[in-house]
Amino acid sequence: MEALIRMESVVKVYFIGGQEFQALRGVSLTVEPGEYVAIMGPSGSGKSTMMNILGCLDKPTSGRYWLDGVEVSTLDDDQLAVLRNQKIGFVFQSFNLLPRTSALENVELALLYAGVRQQERRRRAIEALEQVGLGDRLQHRPNELSGGQQQRVAIARALVNHPRLVLADEPTGALDSQSSEEILALFQTMNDAGHTVVMVTHEPDVAQHAKRIIRFQDGHIVQDHLNEQRRAAPAAALGGARHALD
Ligand SMILES: Nc1ncnc2c1ncn2[C@@H]1O[C@H](COP(=O)(O)OP(=O)(O)OP(=O)(O)O)[C@@H](O)[C@H]1O
Numbered sequence: 001m002e003a004l005i006r007m008e009s010v011v012k013v014y015f016i017g018g019q020e021f022q023a024l025r026g027v028s029l030t031v032e033p034g035e036y037v038a039i040m041g042p043s044g045s046g047k048s049t050m051m052n053i054l055g056c057l058d059k060p061t062s063g064r065y066w067l068d069g070v071e072v073s074t075l076d077d078d079q080l081a082v083l084r085n086q087k088i089g090f091v092f093q094s095f096n097l098l099p100r101t102s103a104l105e106n107v108e109l110a111l112l113y114a115g116v117r118q119q120e121r122r123r124r125a126i127e128a129l130e131q132v133g134l135g136d137r138l139q140h141r142p143n144e145l146s147g148g149q150q151q152r153v154a155i156a157r158a159l160v161n162h163p164r165l166v167l168a169d170e171p172t173g174a175l176d177s178q179s180s181e182e183i184l185a186l187f188q189t190m191n192d193a194g195h196t197v198v199m200v201t202h203e204p205d206v207a208q209h210a211k212r213i214i215r216f217q218d219g220h221i222v223q224d225h226l227n228e229q230r231r232a233a234p235a236a237a238l239g240g241a242r243h244a245l246d
């Protein structure tokens with residue numbers, strides 16, 4: 001089976017005021033289809049830099065990166081945008097929804113960029129919002145939704161193109177524990193459905209949901225292990241979200 005993610009000796013250098021700073025110092029990583037990976041590590045250790053490169057939002061200074069067999073550094077910006085749209089769903093800590101736009105339109109937009117026709121966009125966006133339990137909030141704007149609901153809109157938007165890879169940078173960072181559990185239950189369901197998930201988190205409890213835990217420090221991977229104590233998500237916490245996905 002071909003790896004979904006293959007990185008070899010990736011270095012990322014930032015230049016600030018004539019000073020050079022190495023945010024990633026030679027990172028090599030392979031992730032197979034169907035994995036569920038948590039990335040942990042101190043602030044400033046390079047996690048978001050890594051996610052930006054994994055998500056083709058930024059390019060390595062040196063080293064190589066293959067996404068689903070395609071070497072990303074050989075692509076121009078337009079080709080990268082197409083690859084990103086086809087293969088990757090993003091979930092951010094701050095939701096990143098368009099503010100004056102309904103939940104339905106926020107999700108539809110992802111399909112517009114993918115070139116899906118209007119009727120089909122509407123049908124698939126409604127279906128995705130129903131899957132995350134927001135079938136009764138289609139016309140709500142972000143400021144009319146709770147944080148947990150906004151994040152569920154963002155997850156619907158991430159999933160609506162059926163991406164192979166879901167990238168989440170601190171997806172529960174802005175949420176209370178109940179909403180966090182619901183969001184984590186959705187990630188679990190995504191992963192069960194075959195999506196590969198890579199999630200950055202500061203919280204050990206959140207990382208325990210993943211099958212594999214990678215730790216960053218000073219731009220290096222310092223630990224990479226299977227999560228033996230993977231905690232089955234508590235049935236009670238799953239209840240709400242599972243209903244939503246029925
Ligand atoms: N655009 C940029 N220009 C210059 N330096 C940057 C830039 N982005 C990040 N850095 C630096 O690179 C290092 C790694 O940043 P990164 O955002 O990857 O850390 P992180 O592990 O995600 O931290 P946190 O847990 O606080 O989100 C930091 O020292 C940061 O200051």
Ligand SMILES: [Mg+2]
Pocket residue numbers: 047048049
């Ligand atoms: Mg970060």
